[in-house]
Amino acid sequence: MGSTIPTIDFRPFINGSLQERQQIATNVDDALRTVGFFRLYNHGIGQGKIEQCFNWSKQFFHLPDDEKETLSPTPPSFDRGFFALGKEKVRGQISMKENYDFSDAMADTAWPKGELLPRFREFAADFHQDCSRLVYRLLDCVSMALQLSDEQSLRQYHTGTLFTSSLNHYPSVPAQLLQSGEAARSPAHADFGTLSLIFQRNVGGLEIADMKKTATFIHINPEPGSIIVFGGYLLNRWTDKRYRGAVHRVTEPSHLECGMEILPERYSVVFFSFPDAATTIEPLASCCSDENPRKYEAINAGEYLQKKKAVIYT
Numbered sequence: 001m002g003s004t005i006p007t008i009d010f011r012p013f014i015n016g017s018l019q020e021r022q023q024i025a026t027n028v029d030d031a032l033r034t035v036g037f038f039r040l041y042n043h044g045i046g047q048g049k050i051e052q053c054f055n056w057s058k059q060f061f062h063l064p065d066d067e068k069e070t071l072s073p074t075p076p077s078f079d080r081g082f083f084a085l086g087k088e089k090v091r092g093q094i095s096m097k098e099n100y101d102f103s104d105a106m107a108d109t110a111w112p113k114g115e116l117l118p119r120f121r122e123f124a125a126d127f128h129q130d131c132s133r134l135v136y137r138l139l140d141c142v143s144m145a146l147q148l149s150d151e152q153s154l155r156q157y158h159t160g161t162l163f164t165s166s167l168n169h170y171p172s173v174p175a176q177l178l179q180s181g182e183a184a185r186s187p188a189h190a191d192f193g194t195l196s197l198i199f200q201r202n203v204g205g206l207e208i209a210d211m212k213k214t215a216t217f218i219h220i221n222p223e224p225g226s227i228i229v230f231g232g233y234l235l236n237r238w239t240d241k242r243y244r245g246a247v248h249r250v251t252e253p254s255h256l257e258c259g260m261e262i263l264p265e266r267y268s269v270v271f272f273s274f275p276d277a278a279t280t281i282e283p284l285a286s287c288c289s290d291e292n293p294r295k296y297e298a299i300n301a302g303e304y305l306q307k308k309k310a311v312i313y314t
């Protein structure tokens with residue numbers, strides 16, 4: 001199974017020669033074209049900081065429910081804040097998780113009161129900036145792979161206003177509930193934006209559809225030091241299907257002792273990159289040719305996001 005997960009060492013892209021950077025861009029291109037995701041090492045975010053983020057997440061979700069509820073966005077806004085268990089539905093099926101979404105723009109996020117979690121806000125905003133920096137490098141890498149000039153680079157459409165970090169908590173659940181399909185930790189879906197970063201710890205369960213086989217999912221076990229990077233739906237449209245929007249789900253962890261009746265709780269951290277709301281997403285010229293004629297119409301990124309959020313949260 002492990003051999004089907006493309007693995008990329010990002011160090012040569014961060015500080016290597018042009019030739020080394022181009023080699024990494026080719027490897028990223030291969031991964032996004034064939035499977036839609038890869039495991040990334042030497043990405044520049046220290047493991048200590050990732051561990052700290054999980055520790056903060058645990059403290060956040062241990063806050064009393066009524067404190068967390070005060071951070072829920074008021075409909076029709078589905079912007080950042082706290083989303084209680086049962087809030088998110090994918091094709092009618094509930095995700096058995098609670099999540100807290102934030103960014104580094106202090107005004108855009110409802111933060112827990114300072115006295116409840118001193119220094120949480122500063123840490124979270126700093127972590128969000130680390131993830132943003134990594135995403136900009138990945139967008140440079142993808143732009144190089146797509147042979148875009150500096151003026152055409154995908155980076156320029158991402159000022160970061162719609163970047164979102166998401167802390168996820170999946171409570172402990174009877175294994176039978178997931179096995180029978182009665183409930184799902186996160187039903188199969190593709191993310192909406194350009195690139196997503198996923199951090200797992202201890203308890204895995206992330207699975208990604210194997211594009212080469214139908215109805216088969218690959219287990220992506222947690223591995224310290226690595227981040228899973230996915231292509232999202234808008235990247236798929238922008239590249240006129242050159243890159244996949246990776247379909248993924250969260251289910252029973254494959255690496256835990258078999259036959260567990262009650263699955264332990266699970267935490268994950270996800271960073272979603274999304275282009276600026278005003279961006280028109282239409283297939284890049286470098287992805288279309290006579291042999292490969294354009295498949296998608298132009299759409300507006302902001303309207304698309306609002307529509308998708310309304311579907312999963314109402």
Ligand SMILES: O=C(O)CCC(=O)C(=O)O
Nearest residue numbers: 168186198206250268270
């Ligand atoms: O928890 C995970 O590993 C993935 C969560 C996810 O797919 C999402 O939040 O979109």
Ligand SMILES: [Fe+2]
Nearest residue numbers: 189190191248
């Ligand atoms: Fe996802």
